[in-house]
Amino acid sequence: MASFIYDRFEYRTAPELAGAGRRRYPVVIVGAGPVGLTAALDLAQLGIDCVVLDDNDQVSDGSRAICWAKRTLEIFDRLGVGERMLAKGVTWKVGRIYHGERELYHFDLLPEGGHRMPAFINLQQYYVEHFLVARARELGARIDLRWKNRVTQVRHLGDGVRLEVETPEGPYRLECDWLIAADGARSAIRGALGHGFSGHAFEDKFLIVDVRMAADYPSDRRFWFRPRFDPAESVLIHRQPDDVFRIDFQLGRDADVGEARDPERALARVRRVVGPAADCRFEWCSVYTFKCARMPRFVDGHVIFAGDSAHLVSPFGARGGNGGIQDVDNLCWKLALILRGLAPSALLASYECERGRAADENIANARRTTAFMSPATPAERALRDAVLELAGAHPFARALVNSGRLSRPHDYAGLPGSEADAAAAPPAMHPGAACLDAPLPGGEGGWLLQRLGNRPCALVMAADEAEARALQAQAAALTTVPGLRTVTVDLSRGEPARLAGERYGAAAGTTCLIRPDQHVLARWPRWDPAAIADAWRGYIHHPAWEGNV
DSSP states (O other), X not given: OOOOOOOOOOOOOOGGGTXXXXXXXXXXXXXXXXXXXXXXXXXXXXXXXXXXXXXXXXXXXXXOSOEEEHHHHHHHHHTTOHHHHHHHSEEEOEEEEEETTEEEEEEESOOSOOOSSOSEEEOOHHHHHHHHHHHHHHTGGGEXXXXXXXXXEEEEOSSSEEEEEEETTEEEEEEEEEEEEOOOTTOHHHHHTTOOOEXXXXXXXXXXXXXXXXXXXXXXXXXXXXXXXXXXXXXXXXEEGGGEEEEEEEEETTOOHHHHHOHHHHHHHHHHHHOTTOOEEEEEEEEEOOEEEEOSOSEETTEEEOGGGTEEOOSTTSOHHHHHHHHHHHHHHHHHHHHTTSSOGGGHHHHHHHHHHHHHHHHHHHHXXXXXXXXXXXXXXXXXXXXXXXXXTOHHHHTTOOSOOOOOOOOOTTSTTOOOOTTOOXXXXXXXXXXXXXXXXXXXXXXXXXXXXXXXXXEEEESSHHHHHHHHHHHHTOOSSTTOEEEEEETTSOHHHHHHHHHTTOOTTOEEEEOTTSBEEEEEXXXXXXXXXXXXXXXXXXXXXXXXX
């Protein structure tokens, strides 16, 4: 099968250079990677026009981010690209952990059924960007994609941002109400505004190799500690589409980078993993070290940082790309409300608060993984090796083995506006939790998350069809929450309804107010329109947001 073809995207003259005069845009996004493009799609589907600036004119080279978690796939599905991702990606949910040649144990990330999206797919970043660009083009004029447009200066205005942009035809000036900086770990916007990262750099070097190999090799995630077949400290292998395999080698602190990156040496290492007879063809490789760090604040005036421009983690656990997609999923509906005059700009403090805690969680997980994979002292190494010896026979030790705690959606429970509700007890969906999917019963059909959509939603459990119709009629009169939709689940409709009821811990009458990013905002044991309106206003105008942006 042929390699992916890196199409060049067409450079077009910006209207500002074509004599159209100066225009102010609602949102400008810098960076056309997965995070920036996802933000553009989300805003466009919320009715907000945006301009996307990128200094390149093609998708990323090499597979880069490849592991896309269930939560991220659900976001992509809401934006109209989920089916494309699934059709191309390699689906997996089982991970296997080895010590030397011995398999210690395996785990299943999604043991139960009744979910539209799988636990994970592997899909090269260039495909993800390609599908996102194609979807942006489908949405037409709402998204103005500008390739080979490099931001050279950023200036705060009292009520917006002014940018100086360099193009092949010369510079121009651009103004916007809000700027989203999604331009990655070396963010030009962060640098232009003088912001730094606080965090810790790790010294171990890692080699990533992509090889094309026609082999009957399983799709499971496979991770070896101290493999017998290679001197590396650890080895991780993932299968990708097009018979491409990603293999990560932990080289240690003193590895020779030039030697490690040599294609022939890299292929020799790969053959020690997959067997000497394997017909492997070198695709791409990189040697990297990593840093766990974050900006102290993600919002500076009318500039908002998301993804790697705001925070960095190690690649183990797939928390970087997935976390960045979930950043803009949290951000864009709030920005749309602000631009429509339905919320104060102070609401952006909720983005900073919620995604700041998510970044802290991801960084903490990355540090714990690194401490286990790369012990800093002889005592730490002895402890790590003892845990690995015990894990094969003793289940209690498996909880201590850490090859990367895999990405999960952050739970905003306990943060302002998502205070716990006494009516919600496990396994009920509680305020702050990400919504679980479930098939919908009978004539409703489809999947719950698809029905919830991208606007505020009241999810109500009804005892029977008559009660469902009555609740829908009452909900139609609830106009105090702009754009509110109501989804009822008729609990009398057999197995699918039972499953939805179980996942939401729900008896008839139970009502959840769902945010546009499909996190639970509030929950009650009965339908209460006044409580729904109060909870929505309480979040949008929460005192904790005032004075923090």
